[in-house]
Amino acid sequence: MAPRKSSYQVSATPVTIFAHLLVVAVTVLLLVWLVDKREGLAFKSDNQLKIFNVRSFKQLHPLLMIIGFVLIGGEAVMAYKTIPGTRRAQKTVHWLLHLIALLAGVIGIYAVFKFHHESGIPNMYTLHSWLGMITICLYGLQWLLAFFSYVFPGAEISARGSFLPWHSFFGLVIFFLAICTAETGLVQKFIFLGLFRDQEALIVNFTGLLILLFGISVGLTVVLPTT
Amino acid sequence: MAPRKSSYQVSATPVTIFAHLLVVAVTVLLLVWLVDKREGLAFKSDNQLKIFNVRSFKQLHPLLMIIGFVLIGGEAVMAYKTIPGTRRAQKTVHWLLHLIALLAGVIGIYAVFKFHHESGIPNMYTLHSWLGMITICLYGLQWLLAFFSYVFPGAEISARGSFLPWHSFFGLVIFFLAICTAETGLVQKFIFLGLFRDQEALIVNFTGLLILLFGISVGLTVVLPTT
Numbered sequence: 103m104a105p106r107k108s109s110y111q112v113s114a115t116p117v118t119i120f121a122h123l124l125v126v127a128v129t130v131l132l133l134v135w136l137v138d139k140r141e142g143l144a145f146k147s148d149n150q151l152k153i154f155n156v157r158s159f160k161q162l163h164p165l166l167m168i169i170g171f172v173l174i175g176g177e178a179v180m181a182y183k184t185i186p187g188t189r190r191a192q193k194t195v196h197w198l199l200h201l202i203a204l205l206a207g208v209i210g211i212y213a214v215f216k217f218h219h220e221s222g223i224p225n226m227y228t229l230h231s232w233l234g235m236i237t238i239c240l241y242g243l244q245w246l247l248a249f250f251s252y253v254f255p256g257a258e259i260s261a262r263g264s265f266l267p268w269h270s271f272f273g274l275v276i277f278f279l280a281i282c283t284a285e286t287g288l289v290q291k292f293i294f295l296g297l298f299r300d301q302e303a304l305i306v307n308f309t310g311l312l313i314l315l316f317g318i319s320v321g322l323t324v325v326l327p328t329t
Numbered sequence: 330m331a332p333r334k335s336s337y338q339v340s341a342t343p344v345t346i347f348a349h350l351l352v353v354a355v356t357v358l359l360l361v362w363l364v365d366k367r368e369g370l371a372f373k374s375d376n377q378l379k380i381f382n383v384r385s386f387k388q389l390h391p392l393l394m395i396i397g398f399v400l401i402g403g404e405a406v407m408a409y410k411t412i413p414g415t416r417r418a419q420k421t422v423h424w425l426l427h428l429i430a431l432l433a434g435v436i437g438i439y440a441v442f443k444f445h446h447e448s449g450i451p452n453m454y455t456l457h458s459w460l461g462m463i464t465i466c467l468y469g470l471q472w473l474l475a476f477f478s479y480v481f482p483g484a485e486i487s488a489r490g491s492f493l494p495w496h497s498f499f500g501l502v503i504f505f506l507a508i509c510t511a512e513t514g515l516v517q518k519f520i521f522l523g524l525f526r527d528q529e530a531l532i533v534n535f536t537g538l539l540i541l542l543f544g545i546s547v548g549l550t551v552v553l554p555t556t
Contacts, residue, residue, distance in 0.1 A: 109494045227526045229516050229537040236538075267336045271552060275545050282509050282541065289456050289513040293520045299454050310456040311463075314509065318502050325498060 114183040114326035121180060121319040124312055125173045131309045132168055136161050139302045159220070162213035164287070167234075170206020172280050172313060174199055175241075176320040179277060183323045197253055200245055207238050230286040237279040244269070244276055274321060281317040285310050341410040341553035348407060348546040351539055352400045358536045359395055363388050366529045386447070389440035391514070394461075397433020399507050399540060401426055402468075403547040406504060410550045424480060427472055434465050457513040464506040471496070471503055501548060508544040512537050 140161060177184070178199030185192045211234065218225050225231065248269055251257040257265070288310045297303035367388060404411070405426030412419045438461065445452050452458065475496055478484040484492070515537045524530035 109491070110498075111491065224525070227530065229512065229519060229534045232534055232538065233512070233541070264336070264338065267552075271337075271549065275548070278505060278545075279541070282512050285456065285460070285509050285513050286516040289516050290520060292456060293517060298451070303454065307456045307459055311459065314460070314506070318505075321502070322498065325494075 110326050112326055113329055114323040115328075117319050117323045117326060118180050118184045121176065121316055121323065122184075124316040124319060125177065128173060128309060128312045128316060129169055131305055131312065132165065135302065135305045135309065136165060139305065159213045159217040163210050163217065164291070166206045166210030166213060167287070168284060168309075168313065170210060171203050172284055173316070174206065175203035175277060175280060176316055178203060179273065179320050180323050183326075183328055193252070197245070197249060200241075204238075204241055204245055207241065211235075211238060228286075228290060230283060230290050233279060233283040233286060237276060237283050240272075240276045240279065244272060270324065274324060277320065278317065281313060284313050288313075337553050339553055340556055341550040342555075344546050344550045344553060345407055345411045348403065348543055348550065349411075351543040351546060352404065355400060355536060355539045355543060356396055358532055358539065359392065362529065362532045362536065363392060366532065386440045386444040390437050390444065391518070393433045393437030393440060394514070395511060395536075395540065397437060398430050399511055400543070401433065402430035402504060402507060403543055405430060406500065406547050407550050410553075410555055420479070424472070424476060427468075431465075431468055431472055434468065438462075438465060455513075455517060457510060457517050460506060460510040460513060464503060464510050467499075467503045467506065471499060497551065501551060504547065505544065508540060511540050515540075 178196055181196040181199060182189075182192045185195045215225060217223070226235065251262060251265055251269075256262075288306055292303065292306050295302070297306060405423055408423040408426060409416075409419050412422045442452060444450070453462065478489060478492055478496075483489075515533055519530065519533050522529070524533060
């Protein structure tokens, strides 16, 4: 992005609205997939035992990673363009949403480890698992570094300034890693389930496409000016 | 990337050197994989018949897509930071390398269709194939639009200027799509081959990691200043 922001001559606002719509679309597609096509989510089950069964942990992983980690993480990135009010308010929403996304990500990874443990499936041998572990570690590190620098106790003004472009760049890189990991996870699940051109295959692939489109939209709102 | 380029206070040069090293590393890993672990490449075969056999088309796909499309495409993106001489020379290398990458990508996609056709495997049902088709189409469109605007016959100066940030942004987005597609392709191949923690599994996963690192490095050279 060699040229300056202002040279785009388009406001970020319509792109943020498009990104919000994609959040709704991905959420709906994901819930249709998990509730209708897969074994359902724990809180939807008629069988009380299912709430603590192995399958619910399996379902929790894509739910928490995509809605909790990717979509809420993306909303956190866009906070400086979407939240009305002072920059202070935008900043608070930014780090709070990132914290929620981080916690959802950690619980989502815990869920898949627990599912693997209870089903006797080995851990951490796929590229998806490697990318995911790298992403969550970098996400946590980035959050901690930024919290200490910009929220509490806060670094000196000059350090804040020179750290900011790196914070933005690596923030987008980590977000890009999260999206890449989600795509590999969907492809992996698709093949493990042996899907092929049926309704479920289309739901999984379109979820992947819309997540990518969401990622591109979030990236665009970062380079576009507010007004 | 809200702040301006100059605020990074680091030159792009060391990052371009790191990216070149990654090009070498990915190429070596990929050749080790395809020649040593898989069925070998056509030009390596003792059996002359193998040159035109089905397996060689299968092997050509990852070779052309990763070395030809992703690595050469990345070098094309970096041309403005790596090629010494005039901006005109940099520009020529930029569009020529992108043309080579585009042609390699088209032949690479042809190779996998031919392999599928000859093996009776259906086409275009995975997210990997969808992402790949979208990527190559956008890559070709971006190349044509840029060629007509900046090389021949060339748009008016004002149009060139206002189009440039969009060219850079969508160029990076398409490059990001190519990397995402490569990652999903490696994950897909990994599962179809039933790999699990052996040497070949590690080679495939590390190829994926280094491609991602290459993508991040190329993205960083775009935002960093030349000196």
